[in-house]
Amino acid sequence: xxxxxxxxxxxxxxxxxxxxxxxxxxxxxxxxxxxxxxxxxxxxxxxxxxxxxxxxxxxxxxxxxxxxxxxxxxxxxxxxxxxxxxxxxxxxxxxxxxxxxxxxxxxxxxxxxxxxxxxxxxxxxxxxxxxxxxxxxxxxxxxxxxxxxxxxxxxxxxxxxxxxxxxxxxxxxxxxxxxxxxxxxxxxxxxxxxxxxxxxxxxxxxxxxxxxxxxxxxxxxxxxxxxxxxxxxxxxxxxxxxxxxxxxxxxxxxxxxxxxxxxxxxxxxxxxxxxxxxxxxxxxxxxxxxxxxxxxxxxxxxxxxxxxxxxxxxxxxxxxxxxxxxxxxxxxxxxxxxxxxxxxxxxxxxxxxxxxxxxxxxxxxxxxxxxxxxxxxxxxxxxxxxxxxxxxxxxxxxxxxxxxxxxxxxxxxxxxxxxxxxxxxxxxxxxxxxxxxxxxxxxxxxxxxxxxxxxxxxxxxxxxxxxxxxxxxxxxxxxxxxxxxxxxxxxxxxx
Ligand code: NAP
Numbered sequence: 001x002x003x004x005x006x007x008x009x010x011x012x013x014x015x016x017x018x019x020x021x022x023x024x025x026x027x028x029x030x031x032x033x034x035x036x037x038x039x040x041x042x043x044x045x046x047x048x049x050x051x052x053x054x055x056x057x058x059x060x061x062x063x064x065x066x067x068x069x070x071x072x073x074x075x076x077x078x079x080x081x082x083x084x085x086x087x088x089x090x091x092x093x094x095x096x097x098x099x100x101x102x103x104x105x106x107x108x109x110x111x112x113x114x115x116x117x118x119x120x121x122x123x124x125x126x127x128x129x130x131x132x133x134x135x136x137x138x139x140x141x142x143x144x145x146x147x148x149x150x151x152x153x154x155x156x157x158x159x160x161x162x163x164x165x166x167x168x169x170x171x172x173x174x175x176x177x178x179x180x181x182x183x184x185x186x187x188x189x190x191x192x193x194x195x196x197x198x199x200x201x202x203x204x205x206x207x208x209x210x211x212x213x214x215x216x217x218x219x220x221x222x223x224x225x226x227x228x229x230x231x232x233x234x235x236x237x238x239x240x241x242x243x244x245x246x247x248x249x250x251x252x253x254x255x256x257x258x259x260x261x262x263x264x265x266x267x268x269x270x271x272x273x274x275x276x277x278x279x280x281x282x283x284x285x286x287x288x289x290x291x292x293x294x295x296x297x298x299x300x301x302x303x304x305x306x307x308x309x310x311x312x313x314x315x316x317x318x319x320x321x322x323x324x325x326x327x328x329x330x331x332x333x334x335x336x337x338x339x340x341x342x343x344x345x346x347x348x349x350x351x352x353x354x355x356x357x358x359x360x361x362x363x364x365x366x367x368x369x370x371x372x373x374x375x376x377x378x379x380x381x382x383x384x385x386x387x388x389x390x391x392x393x394x395x396x397x398x399x400x401x402x403x404x405x406x407x408x409x410x411x412x413x414x415x416x417x418x419x420x421x422x423x424x425x426x427x428x429x430x431x432x433x434x435x436x437x438x439x440x441x442x443x444x445x446x447x448x449x450x451x452x453x454x455x456x457x458x459x460x461x462x463x464x465x466x467x468x469x470x471x472x473x474x475x476x477x478x479x480x481x482x483x484x485x486x487x488x489x490x491x492x493x494x495x
């Protein structure tokens with residue numbers, strides 16, 4: 001029985017997606033894995049199996065590379081205006097189908113419908129942004145300093161790209177790579193996370209409808225990504241690996257790609273500090289903390305992982321956050337009034353609980369939550385901890401859940417030192433009414449992105465990415481995201 005089909009049987013669009021969701025998408029065709037094996041997809045709210053997708057073999061993977069190679073020449077030769085129009089159509093179709101896509105994301109990932117709608121809008125925006133950028137790729141032309149020749153620089157598509165994405169934003173992490181890759185003229189093979197493959201397949205059907213030619217986007221799912229990715233990287237026609245996921249897997253993939261000298265973009269883990277100075281607007285800081293901590297129930301690489309609050313505002317902030325977190329309604333993401341959905345797996349719940357118990361053992365105080373329920377579904381209650389010591393494991397590891405650990409600080413230098421006391425450097429948040437102080441602290445924090453008096457920084461028009469162990473390269477932004485999918489070719493010419 002296909003529970004997903006039952007759930008959405010009133011929705012024709014969704015029925016189409018579910019039909020498509022039963023095949024690998026290779027060269028514009030839907031097909032099962034060549035050995036017939038499947039991966040089961042579980043609803044994290046109920047633990048019920050909701051669908052099964054093919055478990056690709058090495059042979060299927062080779063076919064996907066073949067399909068991307070067969071489509072490459074025609075796609076790079078497609079006029080930028082035409083590529084732009086197809087990308088624009090992807091944006092329009094995603095926007096038209098936003099409710100259906102949000103319901104699918106919510107079902108397989110567990111996030112609230114509100115977060116899922118936000119994700120669809122954000123994910124679609126990458127197509128609109130790169131539809132606009134596809135026609136603005138420009139080269140360079142100048143006289144060599146010696147005067148002997150002209151320097152002409154042409155930007156060309158890098159070649160076949162392997163795109164690997166995580167489960168926490170099943171739509172946006174894929175479109176953030178696919179849209180710039182296609183705008184640059186590349187063909188791609190997407191490998192989405194095993195927990196959330198349905199959104200990736202639903203979107204593949206939508207790209208086809210928008211006019212993306214067969215083989216330009218291929219989607220495969222596998223339960224054994226290591227060997228299959230290694231095989232694809234060993235194919236000399238593959239020139240790019242763009243990965244979003246954990247730092248540990250990112251390191252493994254960098255080592256694998258190094259064997260073949262393949263260009264890599266890496267969007268990896270985070271450990272964002274959220275700093276509140278005494279002079280901050282308390283209500284604005286609480287609003288921002290709720291967004292920075294609770295978007296996706298804390299399952300975001302940019303999630304506030306350590307809240308540093310200056311002594312003068314500490315107690316009011318901690319009480320305000322406790323009140324807001326304790327009031328959140330926990331439940332299945334697909335229910336309209338849910339404010340905090342389940343975690344992705346039972347393993348994720350166990351990790352969060354381990355981190356909370358470790359902090360408590362070291363002296364942290366539980367202001368609310370703090371205990372995993374025994375019920376069905378992978379739930380963890382919104383939790384606020386105070387006086388979290390800097391040697392707790394959660395100060396150094398991603399919590400990836402609805403837990404807000406608060407620590408007190410005395411002065412600016414201490415806030416900066418503690419914010420930088422991590423191997424990660426993806427995102428950071430600062431709240432202060434003193435703009436000069438905010439800018440000064442922002443410039444000292446070792447992080448690719450800073451939100452100053454805001455709880456959210458993601459924007460397709462801005463370069464997203466991290467420093468230190470949070471990654472290499474940027475996605476989105478005016479030049480950055482598309483540059484990851486192009487090579488500069490220099491031509492020296494005497495006229
Ligand atoms: P993950 O375990 O690293 O998995 C990410 C992707 O890599 C999945 O598709 C996974 O496939 C695949 N994978 C796993 N092992 C692999 C291997 N040996 N070779 C090739 N692919 C492999 O991460 P996750 O748990 O899904 O996602 C959470 C992490 O992503 C967090 O650390 C979060 O901070 C990070 N993240 C970063 C950003 C950013 O922009 N910086 C954005 C979102 C998330 P399977 O699903 O089949 O295992």
